[in-house]
Amino acid sequence: MNAFASSPGAGGLSSRVGGPPSRGRLSSSPSRGRGSSLRTWRLGERLALIAAWAAGLSLCAITAAIVLYMGFRGIQYLRPELLFSRPQASLSQAGSGGFLDPLLGTALLTVIGIAIAAPLGICSALWIVEYGQGGRARQALTRVVESSIEIVAGTPDIVIALFGLALFQLHLLAFVSFTASGGGVYGRSFLAAGAMMSLIALPPLFVAVRDGLLAVPAHMREGAFALGKTRIATIRRVLLPAVRSNIATGVTLGVSRIIADTAIVVVLLGDVLRTETQGGLPGLSLLRGTGSTLTSYVYDNSPAGEGAAPQKAYAAAFVLMVFVLLLNLAVERIARAHSRSGGFAAGGGIV
Numbered sequence: 001m002n003a004f005a006s007s008p009g010a011g012g013l014s015s016r017v018g019g020p021p022s023r024g025r026l027s028s029s030p031s032r033g034r035g036s037s038l039r040t041w042r043l044g045e046r047l048a049l050i051a052a053w054a055a056g057l058s059l060c061a062i063t064a065a066i067v068l069y070m071g072f073r074g075i076q077y078l079r080p081e082l083l084f085s086r087p088q089a090s091l092s093q094a095g096s097g098g099f100l101d102p103l104l105g106t107a108l109l110t111v112i113g114i115a116i117a118a119p120l121g122i123c124s125a126l127w128i129v130e131y132g133q134g135g136r137a138r139q140a141l142t143r144v145v146e147s148s149i150e151i152v153a154g155t156p157d158i159v160i161a162l163f164g165l166a167l168f169q170l171h172l173l174a175f176v177s178f179t180a181s182g183g184g185v186y187g188r189s190f191l192a193a194g195a196m197m198s199l200i201a202l203p204p205l206f207v208a209v210r211d212g213l214l215a216v217p218a219h220m221r222e223g224a225f226a227l228g229k230t231r232i233a234t235i236r237r238v239l240l241p242a243v244r245s246n247i248a249t250g251v252t253l254g255v256s257r258i259i260a261d262t263a264i265v266v267v268l269l270g271d272v273l274r275t276e277t278q279g280g281l282p283g284l285s286l287l288r289g290t291g292s293t294l295t296s297y298v299y300d301n302s303p304a305g306e307g308a309a310p311q312k313a314y315a316a317a318f319v320l321m322v323f324v325l326l327l328n329l330a331v332e333r334i335a336r337a338h339s340r341s342g343g344f345a346a347g348g349g350i351v
Contacts, residue, residue: 067321074318077311083319087273087297093309099316101275102297105190106259108286109269109293112194113201113258118251120198121205124149126235129213153203161267164196168268178270178278178290186270189278189288193268200261201254208253212246213239248334256327259320262295271296294320 038046085098124145132142152160168177169187176191216239224234240247265271270290278288292300294316299305301313 067325070314070318070321073314074321076314078315078318082312082315089273091308093311096301096309096312099294099297099312099319101273102292102294102316103319105269105275105291106293106295108190108291109194109197109265110255110258112190112287113197114251114254116195116198117201117205117254118247121202121250121254122209122247125206125209125213126239129210130231130235130239149203149206152199157200157261157263158267160196160199161264164192164264164268168192168195176288178276178288188268188270188290190269190291191287193264196264196268197258197261200257200264204253204257205247205250208246208250209243212243216242245334245337249331252327252331252334256324259293259323260295262293262299265293265296266299269293269296271300 038049041049082098083103084100086100087102088095088097090096128142128145132138132145165187167173167187168189169185171185173187174185176189178186178188180186220238220242221234224238225231229237269292270276271292272290273292275286275291276289277285278290279285298313298317298320301309301316303310305313
C-alpha cells in the first residue's frame, strides 16, 4: 500500500495536492461569496444591508405616495372641459376656465427648446468623439466644451433665467422679444424662454449621444474607411444610425427637463393668464408673445399662489405627472429595446 495513503495526514495532503476535500472540512468552514449566510456577517455589514434596504423601500414608498395621491386628486378634479377651455380671470373656481393655454404653451416651449438643443448636443458629441482627439489644441478645446456643458448642467435654473432676461432685454434682440408700444424691450417671449430651456435640455442629450458614440466598436469605423467612405460619410451612414436609441433617450430626458421647469417660465415667459401675441405676422407673433405652462399654472392656482383654484391646480398637476411618467416609460422602453437588439449602451440619466 502507498505510504501516503496509510499516513494519518493523507486526507489533508490529498486536498493540498488537488484531490477533493472531505465533506467534513466544507461544513466546518464558513461559506463565502453569494451563498454566504447573514449569520457569518459582521455587525457593521448587517447594519449596512438593513440601511440599503430601508433606503430603497423608502424611495419606493415616497414615489408610490406621490403618484397615488396626485392620481387620486387628479382623477377627482379633472374634467374634459378643463383641457379644451381657456383660463379666465375670476374670483371663483367655477368661472376661472380651464388650462388650454398653459397646455399649448408647454408643448410650444418644448418644441422650441428641443429644436435648439438637439442639433447642438448631437453635433457637440460628434465633434468631441470623432474630431476632438487629435493634437493638444483639439484636446484642450474638448476639455473646455465638456467642462462648459457640466457647468451649465450644474447652474440653477433661476440663474439661467436671469441671464436670459438680461440678454433678451438688449435692443439688438428686440425682434425676438415682447416689446412695449413705447419701444421698451421686456426680454420675455416664447423664443427667449425656449432658448434658455435648450440649455437645461442640452446636458442629458449630449451625454447620451457621447456615451453611445464611445460605445461603437472601432471595427465599424475601420470597416467603413476600408470601403473608401470618408469620415463625414461614416458619421452619416454608420455612426448616427448606430446611436439612434441614444439620441431618442437624450431627447426624451431633455423634454422631461423642459416640461418640469418653472423658474425660466416665470421670468422669461411672463407667466400671464392667457397666451398673448406680439405683432401681426402669423406664427412669429406667437413666438414673440408671452404665456404660461402647466408648471406655472399649478403654482399660480395652488394654495401658495394667487389663483385660489386648488382643484384645478391638482387637475393640471395630474396631467403634468402623466406626461412625466410617459416620458420615463419611453426612456425605459427605448433602453430595453436597444439592449435586446444587441446595440450599444444607451446613455440614460439626468445630468
